[in-house]
Amino acid sequence: MAEKKPKVKIRQGRDEASLTRDLLWDVVAKDYKGLSVLVKPNIGFLGSPGSGVITHCEVVRGVVRFLKDAGAKPFIGDSCIFGVKAEEAFERSGVARVAEEEGVELVDLDRGEAVPFEVPNPMAVERLKVSSYAAQADRIVSVPVMKTHMHAVASLSLKNMKGCLHQREKIRFHHLPERDRFQPWHGQKTLDRAIADLASVLYPDLAVVDGIVAMEGLGPSLGEPKPLGLVLASEDPIAADMAALFLMGFETRELPHLVLSMIKRGCPERTLDDLDFDRERFTALRSPFKRAIPExxxxxxxxxxxxxxxxxxxxxxxxxxxxxxxxxxxxxxxxxxxxxxxxxxxxxxxxxxxxxxxxxxxxxxxxxxxxxxxxxxxxxxxxxxxxxx
Ligand code: SF4
CATH class of the missing domain: 3.40.50.700 (NADH:ubiquinone oxidoreductase-like, 20kDa subunit)
Known part of the structure; x- marks a missing residue:
């Protein structure tokens, strides 16, 4: 029997929380009843809702409401880049208010314990440490804002998982020494290989990509906001990132950490033809992003x-x-x-x-x-x- 194609769905509209919740009812097949679920937005920078720097708080609300409706026990968590205080970032993002209004916990993932993981078939790291909040959750929903990124080309659902690394482990990802035993992968940046390694131990169960106000140009923090008013989701994060890249005007092969993750997860040949998505609709919504070129x-x-x-x-x-x-x-x-x-x-x-x-x-x-x-x-x-x- 032919393998089922991963489904990716998209919604556009004005009420961000409702459209996100409705979208997830359309996409999610897994049972969430009784499970503890980490909702992982990208709120580690100081940014306001609609700035494009961070995930829109109303999209986070939509995910939380869906999970509560589905009988799950959601909590929200992220960690911040060094130099940014979590309380301040969470407050400014609007997510602290959403958590309070929805009656769910909001945690700074850096306050968790370090949980070590062995990386299978490593490309850059053999071991990594993850926040216990992420390691102990039954499921993880990655909720990135769609943006271009100076060092990683684009930041989507797999890159967003970097915030689950424990404290300074995040910095270590940028300074990994080249080791001879990873020779086959030396043509790729260590950061991209390490993101693929992370995806092999902490693969999200659901990806919800926020394109309400995305970011183009000099992301992750100095780009320009790009309002698209849409959200897309898939239970297959690689499929979600491929479809998001398509919307952004990129080819899949332009995102090295995604290509490496596809190799690690055994789907290196996957193309857009292998996705179950409304290609006509995605093509109509496609809006090429300015690249984030450091120069x-x-x-x-x-x-x-x-x-x-x-x-x-x-x-x-x-x-x-x-x-x-x-x-x-x-x-x-x-x-x-x-x-x-x-x-x-x-x-x-x-x-x-x-x-x-x-x-x-x-x-x-x-x-x-x-x-x-x-x-x-x-x-x-x-x-x-x-x-x-
Ligand atoms: S690890 Fe290096 S690059 Fe990163 S914040 Fe510290 S000094 Fe800057």
Whole structure:
């Protein structure tokens, strides 16, 4: 008998919570009765509903209401990028209010215990530590906001699971050393391989991709909001991410961590023809996203040259927040290079005015002005630039 195609459904509308709940009644076949379910939105950045930076709180409400109707015991959880306080991020996102109104618990996943997992057929990591909240839930629903991402191309349901890693394990994902025993995968970035490894131990049971207000361009935090007013869902997260990418104007093969996850899960040849989705409708809704190309920061802020060396989101967010708030102040100034991350070749330091941002750049001390911190904050950059004159 031919294998059943994974179903992906989409809804558009104005009442985000209702459309999400109705969508899930249309998509979900599994029984959730009596199960403890982690609803994992992407609310680890400081962002407001509708900003495109974070999952819309009303979509989270729709997921929670569906799960309650289905007899489950849902709770909501996420962890924040370093430098962002969970209480503040959860409050600003509107999800704290939704949790209270819906009578469900909202947890900072970083407050859980570390639960170690062995990774089957590892591509980058043999072991990883996951928050006990995620490890002990009977089911996980990944609820990402649809956005482009400077280091991962796009952030969807598989990438969103990174927030379930325990505390600094998230940072470790950005600084994994190359090991010879993973030789077949050396052509791919360690971050992409590690996301595929994570998907092999913590694969969501349901993916709900929020495209109410998505983000294009310099995601994950400095892109532009892209209002689409839609939500899509599937019980097969790979299928959900493939369909979301199609909507965004990308090919499946453009998202390396998705391709690697498909290899690990035994469906490397899967194409859009293998999905059960309304291709005509998806084609009508397709709206190509601007790519998140790191070099574009220098096009947007020509007085700065930003050099990334496998930095993590926290230092990236510091640079982005700085440029967003203060970048225009420096239009007439001589070019300044800002260096972030551990793996920057000293030969890439090109300007007389060079700032080394964060502890990961410490080994380059002496070649520029070093700012200590993990991560430093935007005002540290401001002070250093003022000192440079
Ligand atoms: S210094 Fe920056 S890039 Fe390095 S680990 Fe800390 S936050 Fe991440």
């Amino acid at each position: 574009d920061i220098s096009a947007q802020f020509p007085q700065f040259l930003v050099t990334f060396g496998e930095s993590c989101s926290a230092c990236d967010a510091t640079v982005m927040a700085f440029l967003d708030r203060y970048g225009v102040r420096y239009v007439d100034q001589e070019k300044t290079q800002i260096v972030v991350g551990k793996y920057v070749d000293p030969q890439r330091l090109q300007t007389r005015r060079c700032i080394l941002l964060g502890n990961c750049t410490a080994k380059l001390k002496g070649l520029g002005l070093f700012i200590e911190g993990c991560p430093p904050v935007p005002s540290d950059l401001l002070k250093t630039l003022e000192a440079l004159g």
